Amino acid sequence: MPSVAHDIKDLSLSEEGSRLVDWADRDMPVLREIRGRFEQEQPFRGLRISACLHVTPETANLLRAIKAGGAEVVLCASNPLSTQDPVAAALVGAYGISVYAINGEDDDTYYRHIMAAVDHRPQLTMDDGADLIGVIHSTRRELLDSLIAGTEETTTGVLRLRAMEAEGVLGVPIIAVNEAQSKHLFDNRYGTGQSAIDGILRATNVLLAGSTFVVIGYGWCGRGVAERARGMGANVIVLEVDPLRALQAAMDGFRVMTAEQAAPLGDVFCTATGGKQVLRGEHFEQMKDGALIANAGHFNVEIDLPALREHAVSTSKPRPFVEEFVLQSGRRLNLLADGRLINLVAADGHPAAVMDMSFANQALSVEYAVKQAETLENRVYVVPPEIDVEVARLKLSALGMAIDVLSEEQQRYLESWTEGT
Numbered sequence: 001m002p003s004v005a006h007d008i009k010d011l012s013l014s015e016e017g018s019r020l021v022d023w024a025d026r027d028m029p030v031l032r033e034i035r036g037r038f039e040q041e042q043p044f045r046g047l048r049i050s051a052c053l054h055v056t057p058e059t060a061n062l063l064r065a066i067k068a069g070g071a072e073v074v075l076c077a078s079n080p081l082s083t084q085d086p087v088a089a090a091l092v093g094a095y096g097i098s099v100y101a102i103n104g105e106d107d108d109t110y111y112r113h114i115m116a117a118v119d120h121r122p123q124l125t126m127d128d129g130a131d132l133i134g135v136i137h138s139t140r141r142e143l144l145d146s147l148i149a150g151t152e153e154t155t156t157g158v159l160r161l162r163a164m165e166a167e168g169v170l171g172v173p174i175i176a177v178n179e180a181q182s183k184h185l186f187d188n189r190y191g192t193g194q195s196a197i198d199g200i201l202r203a204t205n206v207l208l209a210g211s212t213f214v215v216i217g218y219g220w221c222g223r224g225v226a227e228r229a230r231g232m233g234a235n236v237i238v239l240e241v242d243p244l245r246a247l248q249a250a251m252d253g254f255r256v257m258t259a260e261q262a263a264p265l266g267d268v269f270c271t272a273t274g275g276k277q278v279l280r281g282e283h284f285e286q287m288k289d290g291a292l293i294a295n296a297g298h299f300n301v302e303i304d305l306p307a308l309r310e311h312a313v314s315t316s317k318p319r320p321f322v323e324e325f326v327l328q329s330g331r332r333l334n335l336l337a338d339g340r341l342i343n344l345v346a347a348d349g350h351p352a353a354v355m356d357m358s359f360a361n362q363a364l365s366v367e368y369a370v371k372q373a374e375t376l377e378n379r380v381y382v383v384p385p386e387i388d389v390e391v392a393r394l395k396l397s398a399l400g401m402a403i404d405v406l407s408e409e410q411q412r413y414l415e416s417w418t419e420g421t
């Protein structure tokens, strides 16, 4: 295969990466089926598509499907620490997809790589955190003219894009993949739930049974983390600013309190809010000696890192992915994965079986955007319900599960108001 343009760590890792991509593919039957159809139908023939996603085996399988549909694809990383270098190599060496991503890249390289994806002059973008769309809007506005649409994978990205829409500055239609039920009810809940715990355990090997585990944020990700931590035997405390969500957490059986109250109690803290500075200096001052602090949200701003550094008299690295901060009082706080996404930095991210549904939504949303190009306005759209339900239907079928179908009479009953009283 002729080599495509790239900036990756080491192309010789391609074979190792291909094995990882094949392993993930086994658990991605829905995406595989879509790839087969795209190969036949060529919905993206000749279209330039840029993706800014975590460079993982699951993403590789999404891009295989997009390329099979006829697109010219370029990928850059959506986080400097989540790139799996062998996968980047396989994408370039085995699948002929241009990749700009190196695990551990500094900020300059990260943005240079995003610019490489922007220089592809995409007609479609696929984002995880809205970086591509953000950079195009702030520095390369001329590209908006040829941009058909973009997709967005994550809660944080959708929040930003909705803010752009509300301010009237959004210059392209966006399909909010995160808002598909077959995405967030599974990926955010079961994916983040499992993989965030996986990251904390791989980084520290801490025993969760009997520990006090504080989850900050009770959106779908926070719920998943809280549920899985409880499943491992932790006493779980939930912090949440939204009264309805806080009440749900309470009725789901968790203790609900403020950050100030929880700070001296927690053995493990995990943020999943999408916000910033939810754990701050006043909380660090109250935390127990040895507390572990991790983040499962998209950006590394949920833990106030400058404040943590300010409060420390010394730091050390007792294990990979763990930085220990010694405070004036002598207490040691352990920051995991530099406060970046714990599940993708210290572990492998969400399992392929759940990314199958997220990325099936991505693939079908891009296809939808191409088909509907003429009718879409510069707004944030939810994934059409037909696609959402189709992904669930295909997943059930791939899992070999059948479900009952309503009879016409039952359907009529549900849609009428005259029967039954």
Ligand code: ADE
Binding pocket: 053, 054, 055, 056, 057, 058, 059, 191, 344, 348, 349, 350, 351, 352, 355
């Ligand atoms: N986001 C969370 N987990 C992921 C994975 N395995 N691949 C790509 N993006 C992800």
